[in-house]
Amino acid sequence: MKQGTIFWLNILANFRKGELLLDIVKETEPFLRYPKVFSPLAENSYRRYTTFEIPGIQKLPSTFRGVEEFPWDGVLIDQSTRKFLLLAAFSSPEEITAGNGCSDMETEALIRDAFSAYRSKGDVSCWLTDYFRIAFPMALVQSLNDPCNGCLEGGYRAELFLLFLADDYTSTPVSIGSWEEFEREMWQRMMGEEGQAPRAVFPSVFSVGEPSVEEHHNTAQTSGRMDFGNLAFLGIHKHNE
Numbered sequence: 001m002k003q004g005t006i007f008w009l010n011i012l013a014n015f016r017k018g019e020l021l022l023d024i025v026k027e028t029e030p031f032l033r034y035p036k037v038f039s040p041l042a043e044n045s046y047r048r049y050t051t052f053e054i055p056g057i058q059k060l061p062s063t064f065r066g067v068e069e070f071p072w073d074g075v076l077i078d079q080s081t082r083k084f085l086l087l088a089a090f091s092s093p094e095e096i097t098a099g100n101g102c103s104d105m106e107t108e109a110l111i112r113d114a115f116s117a118y119r120s121k122g123d124v125s126c127w128l129t130d131y132f133r134i135a136f137p138m139a140l141v142q143s144l145n146d147p148c149n150g151c152l153e154g155g156y157r158a159e160l161f162l163l164f165l166a167d168d169y170t171s172t173p174v175s176i177g178s179w180e181e182f183e184r185e186m187w188q189r190m191m192g193e194e195g196q197a198p199r200a201v202f203p204s205v206f207s208v209g210e211p212s213v214e215e216h217h218n219t220a221q222t223s224g225r226m227d228f229g230n231l232a233f234l235g236i237h238k239h240n241e
Contacts, residue, residue, distance in 0.1 A: 090133075090162070093182040100132040107136065114139035121192030131186055134162060 090096050102108045108128060114135070115124045127135035141160040 093178070096133050096186075097130050100129060102128040102132050102136075107139075110143060111135050111139045114142040117142050118191075120190060122188070122190040123192075126189045131190055134186070135190070137162070 102111060111127050111132075112124060115122075115127055118138070120127075137160055
């Protein structure tokens with residue numbers, strides 16, 4: 001297993017505060033064959049899928065679109081912490097930017113709402129065109145985590161992983177350096193300022209149940225404002241940091 005994938009799996013292993021969801025951090029890759037964790041694979045190759053299931057969610061908001069259209073790579077549900085994680089993986093920058101564009105008014109409104117909620121200082125037009133395949137899942141997760149939309153009536157929160165894969169894992173001729181350059185430009189245009197992607201992972205803005213002391217502190221600090229707390233953006237080059 002390549003180091004970039006191991007890094008991502010270690011982050012995933014922290015999804016339950018240090019407890020492994022499955023025995024997935026191994027030298028082999030049997031986790032790719034668990035259909036209850038990731039979408040079924042064709043010929044054991046990692047590719048993108050259109051299947052989408054969130055067991056346990058009692059109510060989805062009316063604004064939740066793209067269930068069949070967007071090719072989710074995986075959905076993972078943690079009944080213990082009442083969170084679910086969405087995974088969207090990209091094997092090349094061209095996969096993100098080619099043939100994109102938002103032509104639906106409701107989807108555009110969803111993305112514009114997310115642009116505002118995440119307090120982006122970037123260019124909203126690039127969310128709707130060049131980086132639509134990134135902006136759309138970001139907007140969906142923001143919508144799912146909005147208490148006004150009713151999803152939290154089921155007691156769950158959503159987390160999003162955007163997984164950028166390089167040729168050391170997919171055999172796709174995209175180098176880590178190429179991804180780094182692309183990501184810098186993408187986040188600068190989307191978020192503005194220095195163009196840095198959010199680095200916060202799993203804070204507790206929308207905790208359910210009895211929060212821990214740390215969760216209570218984090219919730220108090222962030223209560224009343226939408227931050228990047230619901231998103232985890234990871235590039236596989238981060239394992240070198």
